[in-house]
Amino acid sequence: MNMKRASGNRVCSVARTLEILGDRWIFLILREAFFGVRNYDQFxxxxxxxxxxxxxxxxxxxxxxxxxxQQDRKDARRIRYRLTEKGLDLYTIVLAFMQWGDRWLADADGPPLELYHKGCGRRLEPVMNCAACGKTVHAHEVGYVEKKPFQTPKKSTT
Amino acid sequence: MNMKRASGNRVCSVARTLEILGDRWIFLILREAFFGVRNYDQFxxxxxxxxxxxxxxxxxxxxxxxxxxQQDRKDARRIRYRLTEKGLDLYTIVLAFMQWGDRWLADADGPPLELYHKGCGRRLEPVMNCAACGKTVHAHEVGYVEKKPFQTPKKSTT
DNA sequence: AAATTAGCTTGCATTATGCAAGCTGTTTTG
DNA sequence: CAAAACAGCTTGCATAATGCAAGCTAATTT
Structure with a gap:
């Protein structure tokens, strides 16, 4: 939780996000929360x-x-920690972690956890798509433009 | 880099991934790499x-x-650090970080960096879709099944 | 009333981090 | 071609974060 300016000098939402979330435990807590865990002792x-x-x-x-x-009405000792909208919106990050791990770190038995999409009932393999054209986005197809110009690179990616 | 078992007791690709990537700097280095940075001194x-x-x-x-x-042929002092396929595949995580930050942490000026999709030329707003049915996946629509049963929860998400 | 439970806080040893300085092999410069 | 500069490191040391064990408080249960 200490870092002069966690970004270095590039202004970027990645850096801002990491200032809050840049910790293993945070993500593991979020993972548990997504899987339904609510109480201190379960975490x-x-x-x-x-x-x-x-x-x-x-x-x-x-x-x-x-x-x-929030307090549990039935047991005043018990506190429920639940994800807000802002927190729920982090599921893309957790899914991205899981998918990468499934692809690159899985052992012979395959992924330890299988997700399914309640909408269609099938196994969920999440993909990143472009909201504009709907196609799946690959690393090489991402370009960027800096809005507040800074010193570093120019364009392109990879 | 120390954590008896970074997972706790749930077997999960999120935990495995975090054992490698669970550090702010790692992600910031990756961000720079995605933006074209290659050399030690640039990082x-x-x-x-x-x-x-x-x-x-x-x-x-x-x-x-x-x-x-890899060594730079033109300058033997210089070492190029470049992303492998495995590394490039992490772009979903970096994009997910950026998008969440853009949505929840942006200041009045809007996101500091705009991505565009080279495929269609338009501004890239990445969304997580289900590869099976193609629809956008929301947090509440993700279910899971544990392949190697463990102690913790049952089903559902959120 | 005594024991248990949930959710913490505190103290202390261990580990990781940040900074400054230095070191080694290439270029570049004069 | 010697001197300076540069790229990419390593080392030592002070400071900060982490993990563990113990303890603490308020609300149940027995």
């Missing part, structure tokens, strides 16, 4: 995380509006 | 990263086959 036992780290990470997630706390 | 000046950290991160990226080193 704790599922992740094997230290208690101080867990509470500090939950705190930053709440502080950034990614999760919100 | 160094663009990121404002410490030299020991940069070389250690580049080393792990190379060790995991995400980047590869």
């Amino acid at each position: 704790l036992s599922n992740l094997g995380i230290a208690t101080n780290i867990l509470s500090s990470r939950l705190k930053t997630l709440v502080a950034h509006g990614i999760m919100e706390k | 160094l000046s663009n990121l404002g990263i410490a030299t020991n950290i940069l070389s250690s991160r580049l080393k792990t990226l190379v060790a995991h086959g995400i980047m590869e080193k």
Whole structure:
């Protein structure tokens, strides 16, 4: 959580996002949350995380509006941590992690977890598409333009 | 780079991926690489990263086959670090970071960097689609099945 | 009333990070 | 062709983050 300017000098949403999310545990907590985990002790036992780290990470997630706390009516000790809209919107990142791992790090048994798309009922293999033309986007097909000009590169990608 | 079992007890590609990539600097290096940066000193000046950290991160990226080193023929001092296929395939993660940041962290001026899709020439807004049915996937529509059963939750998402 | 549970906080040893300095092999310069 | 500059590192040391164990508080359960 310390980094003068986590970006270096390029102004970029990647850097901004990483200033909040740039921590293994944060993503693992989010993964659990996407899989339905809601309470401190479930995160704790599922992740094997230290208690101080867990509470500090939950705190930053709440502080950034990614999760919100609510009391359980039936048990006042229990706090439910749930994803806000802002937090739910992070599922693309979690899916992207999972897919890359499935493709490049899977062992012989194949991916340990299979996703399915409730909409169509089939196995979900997420792909990145261009919202404008609908086609799948590959790394080489991404170009960029800097809105606030800076020192570094010019155009192109890869 | 230390974590008994970065996953906790859930077997998951997210955890495996994070064991390699779970570091801010790694992602920022990857971002630079996607934007065309190739050399040590460019990474160094663009990121404002410490030299020991940069070389250690580049080393792990190379060790995991995400980047590869090659000598520059014209200048033997110069080493080019370039993304392998495995590394290029991480662009979905970088795009997902950028998009979330654009949506939730942008200031009044809008996103600092605009991507375009070389295929269609239009502004690229990446969306996650289901490869099977082609539709855009939303967080609530993702279900999962654990292949190697473990202790934790059951089904559903969110 | 005593024990248990959920969700924390605190203290302390270990590990990672950031900074500055230095080192090694190439070019480039005068 | 010697001196300076450059690219890509490594090393040492101070500071910050992490992990572990223990303890603490308020709300249940027994």
